[in-house]
Structures are given as C-alpha cells and as structure tokens.
Amino acid sequence: MSNKFVVIDLETTGNVPKKGDKIIQFAAVVIENGIITDKFSALINPQKSIPAFIEELTGINDEMVKDAPVFAEITAKVIDLLDGAYFVAHNVLFDLSFLQEELIQAGLEGFYGPVLDTVELARILYPTADGYKLSDLAEKENLKHDRPHQADSDAQVTAELFLILLKRLSSLPLLTIKQLTQLSGGLKSDLEQLLDEIVAETDRKREELPDHIEIYKKVALKKITVAENEHVVDINLKYPLSEEEKVEIVKQGFQSFEKRSGQFKMMDIVYQSFQNNKHTLIEAGTGVGKSLGYLLPIAFFAKQNRLKVIVSTHTIQLQEQLLKKEIPLLEKILPFKINSVLLKGRSHYLSLEKFLLTLMDENDNYDTTLTKMQILVWLTETETGDKDELNLSSGGLIYWNKVKNEPTVFLQDQEWQERDFYLKAKIKAQAAEIVITNHSLLLSDIKGEGSILPSFDYVILDEGHHLEKVASQFFGHSLDYLTTRLLINQFGQYEQKQLFYEMEQLLASIPVQEGKQLQTIEMNQMVLDLMYEMDELFKLIALFAKMKFTNKKGFNRVKVRFTHSDNGKERNALVHSAERFAFLLKDLYSAINHRLEWIKKEKKPLSIAQEKIIEEIHLFVNDLGELRNTVINCFIKETKQVKWIEMDIRAPQNVTTILAQPAFVADQLKEQFFQMKKAVVITSATLTVNHSFHYIMKEIGLDADTTVQQTISSPFEYKNQVQLFIPEDLPEINTVTLDEYVIAITEHIITIAEATKGRMLLLFTAYDMLKKTYELIKESGFLNEYVLIAQGITSGSRTRLTRNFQRYDKAILLGTSSFWEGVDIPGEDLSCLVIVRLPFSPPEEPLTEAKCQLIMQQGGNAFSEYSLPEAILRFKQGFGRLIRTETDRGIMIVFDRRIVTTKYGKAFLKSIPPIPVKKGRIDELVDIIHSWL
Template identity: 80%
Template sequence: MLNKFVVIDLETTGNIPKKGDKIIQFAAVVIENGHITEKFSSLTNPQKTIPAFIEELTGINDDMVKDAPLFTEIAEKVISLLDGAYFVAHNVLFDLSFLQEELIQAGCEGFFGPVLDTVEMARILYPTADGYKLSELAEKENLNHYRPHQADSDAHVTAELFLIMLKRLSTLPQITIDQLTQLAGGLKSDLQQLIDEIVETSSERQEEIPRSIEIFKDIALKKSFEEEELEAVDKDVQYPSSEEEKIEVIKHGFQFFEKRSGQFLMMDSVYESFQNQRHTLIEAGTGIGKSLGYLLPIAYFSKQHKLPIIVSTHTIQLQEQILKKEIPLLAKILPFKISTVLLKGRNHYLSLEKFHRTLMDENDNYDTTLTKMQILVWLTETETGDKDELNLSSGGLIYWNKIKDEPTVFAPNQGWQEKDFYLKAKSNAQAADIIITNHSLLLSDLKGEGSILPEADYVVIDEGHHLEKTAGQFFGYSLDYLSSRLLIGQFGLYEQKQLFYELEGLLSSIPLQGNKLMHAFELNQMVMDLNYEMDEFFKLIALFAKTKLTNIKGFNRIKVRFSHTDSGKEIKALIHSAERFAFLLKDLYSAIIDRLEWIKKEKQSLMSKEENKIEEIFTFVNELGELRNTVISCFIKESKDVKWIEMDTRSPQNITTFIAQPAFVADQLKEKFFHSKKAVVLTSATLSINKSFDYIMKELGLDPVSTDQMTISSPFQYKDQVQLFIPEDLPEINTVTLDDYVIAITEHIITIAEATKGRMLILFTAYDMLKKTYELIKESGFLNEYVLIAQGITSGSRTRLTRNFQRYDKAILLGTSSFWEGVDIPGEDLSCLVIVRLPFSPPDEPLTEAKCQLIVRQGGNAFNEYSLPEAILRFKQGFGRLIRTEKDRGIMFVFDRRIVTTKYGKSFLKSIPAIPIKKGTMDELVEFIHTWL
C-alpha cells in the first residue's frame, strides 16, 4: 500500500497561476502508517505586491515575504516530500494546479502520482454535514483551527481531518465499502485506489457486522431497535394544575430551573382548551418558553385520553428544534413515556427499492455518482430516510427525484415493504402521541387526496400567523416557465435520448402487430410542437405583463395583475395559446399512456431495469397531467381566484411565474378545517393588533364567540433593554424619489454603523431599495472594514447569511421579507435594528389590491381592515428580532417618520412593548447611542 500521504495547503496572490498569480506560503504535513511524521512550511517571495483582500484574508503582507525564499529555492524540498505519496488537499484541484505551474516554472517535473480531495471525501463520509468548508468540518470534529487561511494551520487541520476520515472509511460495513469501490471510478480523485488498498491490506479486518447495522438485500442499513412498548393509558395521570406541582415536574429537566409564570399560564390555557373542546388563540411574547408551554399539557392530555395530537409549524428550523431540543427535555421531565414522530410529505422519503435498482446503473454523471456514495454511507446512519437530513448538490437533487418515494404503477415489491421509510413513518404516526408536521401537510387533508397524517381532533398550530398565507398557496396554483421546461425536457425528443428514447427501446422488444399506437415520428413532432407552444405561451404571458406596465424605472422584479375581463389582443392571444398548450399536453399524455398500457399488456415479464424505466415514465406522465390541470385552472376555467404574473424584466421568459390564489381563505378554513376539529390552539408572538385578535380571526374564519383569546406578555424588561430612535432629519418617504431617499438613509446607516461598531440588521420592504442602498454603501468606501451581507446579493440561504453575520464582529446584514421574522440572533451578535420603512404591502401588489377591492365592495374600509393590521403584524415580527434573551440590549431605528407624523403611526407603537422613544437629528441621537451602549 502507498502508505504515505502528503497534505498540502497553499496561500496565493490570486486564483489564476497562468495569469501570473504566485504562492506566498507553502505548507505540507506528511502522514505515514497512520501518523504525522513530518511538517514543513515556508513563506515564499512572490516578487509582486500582495493584493489588499489577500492580506486581509491571510494576514500575510509584503513585509513578511520580502526576505522569504523564492519558490524555486524550496522546489527540491517539495519534490522530495511528494515522492511516492498521495497528494492530499482540501479542494485538491486548486492546490495541485497551482503547485504544478510553480514546479514547472522552477524547472522540475511536476507531480503525477495519485490525488485525494478531502472535500470530496467529506461529502461522502459526512453526508449530513451543514457545509464542507474546512472551518465547518473542523468544528464538527472538535479540531482546533486557530489560524484559518494560513497554510500551515490549514494543512495541519486538513491532515487531522484526513486521519479521522480514513478511520471512518475503514469502519464502514464491508458491503458498503465494496459498493463505494465500484462507484469511486467516477470521482475526480483517486479514492478508488485508496479504498482498494484499504481492503487489500486489511485481510484481518473484522467481518462481524456491527450491532447497529443490518444487511438487507445487499444494502447496509442502520438497524431500527423497536421501541419498548409504552405503558398503557394510566387513568391516574393527573395534569399538574397548581404552580407547585408544575415546578415539581419541570425541575427534573433543568439543572437551574427558573420559574416562568407566563409559561405556566400558557400550559393551563392549552390544557383547558382541549378539555373544553374550544379553539384558542394565544399570543405568547418572546422568552415565555412557548414550545414547552404547549408540549407539556398536550402530553398529559394525550396520555389521559389516548388520543394523538398534531403539532404543526411553518418552518423546518422549528420542527428540528422541537424534535432535537424540546422533546428530549419533555421526555426527561414527564413521569410517563410518550412517543413522538416527525411527519413530512411522501416525496421527502427515500424509496430503498428504487435506490437499489438504480445503484449500479452505468453512464452516471459525477453528481449522481457522488450522491449514490453519500446515500450508501447515510443509510448506515439514518433512521428516517428523510431527504432533509442530506446535504445534496443541485445535481444530487435531480437524482433524488428518481429515487424518492411516490405512488407506483406496479404493485410494490412485498420484499421491500418491511424496510420502507415512508410506511414506517406512517405507521409510527398511527401509534404516536404527538405528531410534528408542517402547515402544508396539515392542510393536505382538506383536498381530500388522502393524507399521511392520522385522524386527529386536537391540533396545536405554532407560528400560527402563517396559516392564512400557507392556505392561500395551498388552495391556489402556480405555473412557471423553468419547471415546465424542465418537465417536458425530461421526456425530450427521440434523438436527445431521454425518456422518449427509453420508451421506444421498451417497445422495440415486443411485437407491435394489431396496435393502434402513434408512430414514433408523429410523437416526436408532437413533442416539438409542445415545446414551441410552451415557449410561445410564456412569451405571451410576459408580453401581456409588459402591456400593463407604465412606469417601472429602476424595478426589475415586477408583479402584474391578470384578469379574464381585460380587453386587448394580447389577452386573447394568451388564452388561445393556453388552450393549445393544454390540448397538446393532453395529446402527449394520452400517447404515452397508450404505449405504457401496450407494454404492460404484451410483455409478460419485465426485468427490474425495465420496471424502473416504466416507473420513471409513469411519474413523468402524472406530472404532465398536473401541469395540464394547472393551465386549465389558471386560464380556461372561470374562477374567483386572484391571478397575477411575477417576472424579471431583464430576462422575462426564464423567470416568469403565473400564480392564482383565493383572495380570502377564511371560508375554506372555517368549513374544511376548524369545523372538523374539536380544539385547535393557534400560537405565535404576533397574533394581536393593539390587544385585539379581530384581524387574525377574520382572516382565518374563526368565530369570536366560540374562540378563546389570550395574550401572555414577554418576561423581558423591554423598557431597560431597548431604546427606539426616530431621526427627524430624514425626508418623508412619500415626498422624495427612491434615489433621493436611498442617499439620505445611506448617510444615516454609515453614521449608525460607526457609532454601534456594526452588528446591525437593516430591514427593507423592497429588494430594489435594498440593492441600491447596498451599492451606495459599497461605493462610498466609508464602511470598508465592515462585512456587508445582503439578501439576494450575497449568495446563500437565510440560515447561511445569518450564520456568516454572527461570525464577524463588524457585520451589517441587509434583508427583506423573510428576514423580518424567524431569524434568531441572540446576545451581542445583534445590537442594532434598523427598520427602513413601515412594512405596508404595496397597494398595487396583486393580492393586496384584490383583498382591498373586495373589502371596499362589501362596504368596509380597506386600509383599517387589511393594510394597516397586516403591516403592524410584520412590524411586530421585525421588532422581535432585536431582543432574544433577558440579557440582550439593543437599539432600534425607524427611518419612516410616518410612525410619529400620522394618526395611524401610534397603532404601530401601541402594538409593541412600551419602550423609551428618542426623536432628534442624527447627530443628537449618535451622542445618546455612545452613552447608552
């Protein structure tokens, strides 16, 4: 075995050696026989200036390298280190290509031995990791990484990580290792050679399968140990009604238990709501301990009455928090056992049968190969088979669509049933006391399509302020160009060798006498016609949207209302195109179904590979039918839905979406959901407006007489923890142009950032204003030492942007809609919140416009009944970002002077806790910031 590995890391002046970028630091760590035997590192003189951003990143400056050796002087040493070794690096292609260039320029031969990439290895061996940066993996394995972006430190940490991964690889079950070896030929590095050598040299390898693993049909799986039977219902389980009894129960779970009266009040309200079979709204302020506030009483209620209770949340983060943090705590404190299950939609679960069938398919691309290897390792760890555990690339998600669980055309293979993750989740749910799910799945019962959820009369809805919006999307339709094109592209033209080609291949092996099937040539023409019509259809949608626009200077992302009553040639052309598109979808659907039926009829036995293809085509046909149904519902059937187009004017066709939703869902929710449940508890930190629940009850269709309402204030001392500042030297937002307003607020943001040393969250209501402000701050150069993170500009999800924000001392985060809530940044990481303008929805926003028109038609006041309450709820959400614990302190700026100059502005202030308010010029306010912070 090549038992020598050299882990290399370089710091360089840039990314392109061919354009003259040079190495400024070289580091190598040598590993032999599983131990680090040598380390070598040296700064090198690049004979050019080190760029400022590289200096900032690495801490290496021109002075440090001016007396360092040239790379040519250490080249011989580098060659001797690499002799007879594997070249190992984190993102190996970068380090290898750079080093090759420098070695060749130094007159050496370069390195041509085997290479290993620790990023690629980590993707396979840590399939559920949050990220694969060196710092993230080091944190995961508790490795000290003192000086990131310095080659010696990076190389040492990479070497330690590599040793851990070698060990991890060698402890996998033999069958998994064999399968990984077969797949590893498709990787970028020489992992296949490494695994072969591990297998060869470990003939004494323990062949016993670990107790936690079982082999099922050639796949190593994590063994599921049956839960011990939970004890039968105990009629003596008594809910702890007094404060003393609650304290007695709860203190078992805490080292230091601190009594929260608000939490106890919430527990009693939830328990009484279920006992009395009444719907209840509970607004629970930050810091109450809301999750335990409802979990404890529902656990007692479920146990006493032997009934399942559903807990529904809006975000995956909260589901994970409940499952990983709150439920273990609950298990610790309860005097009895409860069973809990997290339930998601069917296609979240892996179909083992499909995975097994496709495992050794040939001609996989790189992403598919890597994903298969990830899944093989993951199957030795997962108990749920839930996709959300995996960290998949976008290419990996395409492969996932082939192996996810969904209804099948063939009777499921009984042999696989006992290990089916979806069936297991379903059966666990049937037996569970508490079922955690999301709002969409909770509502899926209402369409009557048969749900994965068991029957349950008692429900807790956390993040309840989202239910109305989710219901709107749920009862509506959405149609976009990209997914329509991808879908039809899956079938492809015959010569593109996609599903169409596969389908004809299946047909070619059976006699075709007596069939009335369409000829392949005709079918090919139909696919061409369909592609043409689809392009035309989306072009006409964009064309229609453009005719409705009058003044869109500076705005790229637009929303335009669509109505069948509109006149003009554009709408007629669009409706005709929709009809043609729907007809062609129906014709293609029928032609494929005819072919599938003929194959099933004529072919007595199918190989598993063929079954797999038919399954894939069957799934495609179902999605084709759904697409046709959406086109008909949006354009051909009459409906009262609000319809609108969202698009980007720079690239209209590719980013065009058509949406149809009911304006109000209150009636549907009332009839189909609330009437069918005995008791529903809705909770959130933002349900009331100025102590009244009228707005939310109207939106959800709840009856004020049969619904209890309760507000539980936060235990935080807001008046000591928060200061609210309103600058008086800003223009009124509606009296100046967007550009002038951006100039004014940018000056203020720079001043505030310098006073607070960053750690600022700035909330915008529109992306265009955010983008212009970001660009102006950058251009000004005043905040160059601050890290600027902007939603939609800095890449990454909301969670990743928030995590990056917390990583730097001097950071400013600019966010729009999704950052107004659900972002949790406790402690000193966030000390300043800026609300740029009051969060009213634009009056011409299609859904807002439709709701307001309906209210006016019914004789109501649209501003007071809809626009104002909706904005206040969002304002409360934004305010909630600042103070997350009782020790937090922070300042809040509201730039929108309407909060003090208008009558309705008072309603915003009355809906948040009472806090000191300071008004004045920016200079006066900055003086105060210094003394207060």
C-alpha cells in the same frame, strides 16, 4: 494505513496562477503509518506586492516576505516531501494548480502522483454536515483551528481532519466500501486507488459487521431500533397540575431553573382548550417558552385520552428545534413515556428500491456520482430516510427526484415494504401521541387524497400567523417555466433517448398490432409541437406582463395582475396559446395512455428494468394531467381566484411564474378545517393588532364568540433593554424618488454602523431598495472594514447568512421578506435593528390589490381592515428579532417617519411593548447610541 500522505496548504496573492498570482506561504504535514511524522512551512517571496484583502485575510504583508526565499529555492524540499506520496489538500485542485505552475516555472516536472481532496471526502463521509469549509469541519470535530487562512495552521487542521476521515472510511461496512469503489472512478480525486487498498486489507481480515448495521438486499443499513412500549401507571397522569407540581416537573429539565409564570399559564390554557373542545388563540411574547408551554399539557392530554395531537409549524427550523431540543427535554421531565414523531410529505423519503435500481447506472455526471456515494454512507446512519438530513448539491437534488418515494404501480416488491422509510414514518405516526408536521401537510388532510397524516381532532398550530398565507397557496395553483420545461424534457424527443425513447424500445419488444396507435414519428412531432407551444406561451406571458407593467426605473422584479376583464391583443394571444398548449397536453396524455394499455394487454412477463420504465411513464402521465389542470385554472377557466404573473425583466423566460390563489381563505378554512376539528390552538408571538385578535380571526375564519383569546406577555423588561430612535433629518419616504431615499438612508447607515461597530440587521420591504443600498455602501468605501452580508447578493440560505453574520465582529446584515421573522440572533451579535420602511405591502401587489378591492366592494375600509393590520403584524415580527434573551440589550431605529407624522403611526407603537422613544437629528441620536451601548 501504510501509505504516505502529504497534506499541503498554500496562501496566495489571488486565485489564478496562469494570470500571475503567486504563493506567499507553503505548508506541508506528512502522515505515515497513520501518524504525523514531519512538518514543513515557509513564507515565500512572491516578487510582487500582496493585495490588501489578502493581507487582511492572512495577516501576511509585504514586509514579512521581503527577505523570504522565492519558491524555486524550496522546490528540492517540496519534491522530496512529495516523493511516493498522495497529495492531499482541502479543495485539492486549487493547491495543485499553483504548485504545478511554480514547479514548471522552476524548470521541473510537475507533480503527477495520486491526489485526494478532503472537501470531496468530507462530502461523501459527512453527508449530513451543514457545510464543508475547513472551519466548519474543524468545529464539527472539535479540532483547534486558531489561525484560519495561515498555511501552517490550515495544513495542520486539514491533516488532523484527514486522519479522522480515513478512520471513518475504514470503519464503513465492507459492502459499502466496495460500492463506493465502483462509483469512485467519476470523482476529481484518486479515491478509487485508496478504496481498493482498504477493500484488500479488510478482505484479508474477514469483516465483522458492527452491531448497529445490517445487510439488506445488497445494501448496508442502520438497524431499526424498536422502542419498547412501557406500561403507563395512571397515577402519573393527573392534570391540571398545581403551581408547585409544575415547578417540580419542569425543574428536572434545567440546570438553572427560573420559574416562568407565563409558561405555566399557557399550559393551563392549552389543556383547558382541549378538555373543553374549544378553538383558542394564544399570543405568547418572546421568552415565554411557548414550545414547552404547549408540549407538556398535550402530552398529559394525549396520554389520558389515548389519542394523538398534531403539532404543526411553518418552518423546518422550528420542527428541528422541537425534535432535537424541546421533545428530548419533555421526555426528560415527564413522569411517563411519550411517543413523538416528525412526519413529512412522501417525496421527502428515499425509496430504497429505486435507489438500488439506479445505483450502478452508466454515464452518471459528477453530481449524481457524488450524491449516490453520499446516500450509501448516509444509509449506514439514518433512521428516517428523510432528504432534509442530507446536504445535497443542486445536481444532487435532480438525482433525488429519481429515487424519492412516490405512489407506485409496479415497483411494489413486498419484501421492500418492511424497509420502506415512508411506510415506517406512517406506522410510527399511527403509534405516536405527538405528531409534528408542517402547515401544508396539515392542510393536505382537508383534501383527503390518501393523506399521510393519521386521523386527528386536536391540533397545535405554532407560527400560526402563517396559516392564512399557506392556505392561499394550498387552495391555489402555480405554473413556472423551469418546472414545466423540466417535466416535458423528462419525456423528451425520440432522439434525445429519454423516457419516450425507452417507452418505444419497450414497445418494440412486444408484438403490437399495426395501425392501432400513433406511429413513433407522429408522436415525436407532438412532443416538438408541445415544446414549441410551451416556449410561445411563456413568451406571450412575458409580453403581456411587460405591456401591463408601467416601467419604474430600477425595478427588475415584476408582479402583474391577470384578469378576465383584461382586453387587448396580448391577452387574447396568451389565452389562445394556453388553449393550444392544453389541447396538446391532452393529446400527448391520451397517446401515452394508449401505449400503456397495449403493454397491459400483453400478458408477457416484464423484467425489473421494464417495470421501472413503465413506473416512470405512469408518474409522468400523472404529472402531465396535473400540468394541464393548472394551465386551465390559470388561463382558461374563469374562477374567483386572483391571478398574477411574476417575472424578472432581465431574464423573463427562465424566471416566469403565473399564480392563481383565492383572495380570502376564511370560508374554506372554517368549513373544511375548523368545523371538522374538535380543538385547534393557534399560537405565535404575533397574532394581535393593537391588543385585539379581530384581524387574524377574520383572515382565517374563526368566530369571536366561540374562540378563546389569550395574550401572555413577554417576561422581558423591554423598557430597560430597548431604545427606539426615529431620525428627524430624513425625507418622508413617499415624497422623494427611490434613489434619493437610498442616498439619504445610506449616509445614516454608515454613521450608525460606526457608532454600533456593526452588529446591525437592516430590514427592507423590497429587494430593489436593499440592492441599491448595498451597492451604495460598497461604493462609498466608508465601511470597508465591515463584513456586508446581503440576502439575494451574498450566496447561501437564510440560516447560512445568519451564521456568517454571527461569525464576524463587525458585520452588517441586509435582509428582506424572510428576515423579518424566524431569525434568532441572541446576545451581543445583534445590537442594532434598523427598519428601513414600515412594512406595508405595495398597493399594486396583485393579492393586496384584489383583497382591497373586495373589501371596498363590501363597503369596508381596505386600509384599516387589511393594509394596516398586516403591516403592524410584520412590524411586530421585525421588532421581535432584537431581544431574544433577558440579558439582551439593543437599539431599534425606524427610518420611516410616518411612524410619528401620521395618525396610524401610533398603532405601530401601541402594538409593541412600551419602550423609550427618542426623536432627533442623526448626530444627536448617535451620541445617545454611543453612551447607551
């Protein structure tokens, strides 16, 4: 590019120049003709002291800037650098606002040339990146970034990144660049100007399309590569294999191979289960290598019998791991070719037809514009069209709902079908031997409502301890305020110009006989009544929940049971409101369908835009019918399901949900799943309680007499790798208030953190206790030099929080529910695991309460049959976070003294591998921690 670009980075005393925050370091890197031609950096005297956290972040202190020039002294140099240039920065509005303020204060005009933001550019050009921080992008492009948060280093890295982004931009197909240009007017930066120049330059050269790109119906797509089906020689399909043969095969996939006898044992159990058509439970300890333990035998079994095997997981993380790490390893070591595919629910896939219909819509907001640009670039690199590849903003997800793949009535242009991502995934699944999916999609096969999965008889259920919970949600219903409101707003009132308005405009263009349908004005009133009743219903839900909730000080998140035996005016008012809401939903449903009938009767051909509107109306009507069904099931119909309300007292309406789920799903799973399949292998690191599979079999409906049960121990030397400490100077958790307990454990956490130098994961069972502990640690000031990361307080997904925790030496991570499992932090990043309390579900928790009541009604013991085994399984999952490889070492601390003071406490200790247990006062234990770590 012949343009001049000046990449700027600043370090400042804070974030708001208008409030007196000042620049403390200025750096610029000049790019001309595509190469770096000049650099300039200077420390700046801000004429005020530098805050401590800025000093820690940047390494710049008052002493370093006291003899530095004030900004006014370098303005001539800055103006000279920026003359005739694009102003480029990572998050450009931040740097520009500071620069403008300083230039104006120096009595000069500000900078009014074109600006470019490398964050915005990276979001468009790397639509699948994990994150867009400078350090994340530098790591992605292997750029050396040794001094983050120092302006000269940041400017240099941003300049190198910018050159890569420019190259990436220029290499896109010309059609894509032109479409990006048309959209780029709605961006923060002046990308349109730059894109215009690239278009002009490419037009001059006459474009040659890269080999991997094709133009299809006015969009550039990545060409689909069709894998050749290789002829399979039966000689390679011998199984079972001897120990030596397994070693020979598996060895090929590893640089340093270590024989794992547990893994080989698992291979044989899986193969025999399928061969003998037996359901099987396998608890495989950490380090067994269970993914390969089941993938290798099912590959042989599928190939020998020419059928497919479904592998189902609970988390996307494990699906990604199987697809990106385990399956490529399997392909490398197998003596034959195997086809595997990942299959997700339909709405995960993009509808190209819908995307192109909406691409040039007027009046898009910023998020929608950016998302469209991301998708255009992504289409040149994706083979799957799967939303999970994209890094979308919350606004981007709203746009995705408009362009996701759904069953269609009109939009079925046959020409699109050959490039339909969803159909392609289904066809690939039909041809594959191994299909990876998730538990929910696996269960959707039960309902058989045009299931996306090909027919199957053999299943591997990994992360199998989640099956019961997923099945409860699957057989249940849930209704929340935000989703309900979004759905009704999608139709809108006439004057809001949403779907209702579009439908009426369409009708106006068709001569409809008068008097045969509701007038627009009457229908508008119906929508208003519906919105009013929806608000009333959710107000009454909140009122009912508050009335039933005996307020515990400090608790904001509430779960309250809703039963048909509840009496009182609040419940009656709630049910009456639900009935009115259901009637109004039915009336609107009928009125819209009536209009659709009229449109169908008219033989007049419709335009594509009109077909698109009718398509949206059809989908809306289906959703309306489902909403009514959910309302009836949650409030009106007497069912055996457990019903409860979840809400946050601080903002009741927006975060109110009502759920209805069966208390036990064993019978449904037995009849509709296990009896229908020939062999299901369920595996996980946590299936047994006190060395028995009895609890899990009862929960999911498996028969002890006909189910194979196997435990494969972890190869790790736990007794040399882990020590368990139980402090004796903490109060018993049930004898003091929440606040007193939090004060006691916070003192211990501070003491332990200083001994372990951070690297701690604290597992809580309730968010309220986590939040209070976090606030008290912060308030104390004792751990100021530690990075505190807390779920629900620090923003980001579980993966992002975990990654940040690994990034800092002195870090403490506080997690609840989802952090008890699936978090993988190997090596020295995690040296200390603290279990704050034994993970019993609160007895007043609706599902727990209902399960316990049912067990007691049948003459059973709810504590020993349900509460205790459930807590033990979660405790085992928590324990599994600490040791992830055979060289890991760590300590585990249990604050809850019930583990040694009660009879049942022994059951927790018996369910984990035998390890040394030490009890004592915290100061005694800290000495041992010091010497052991």
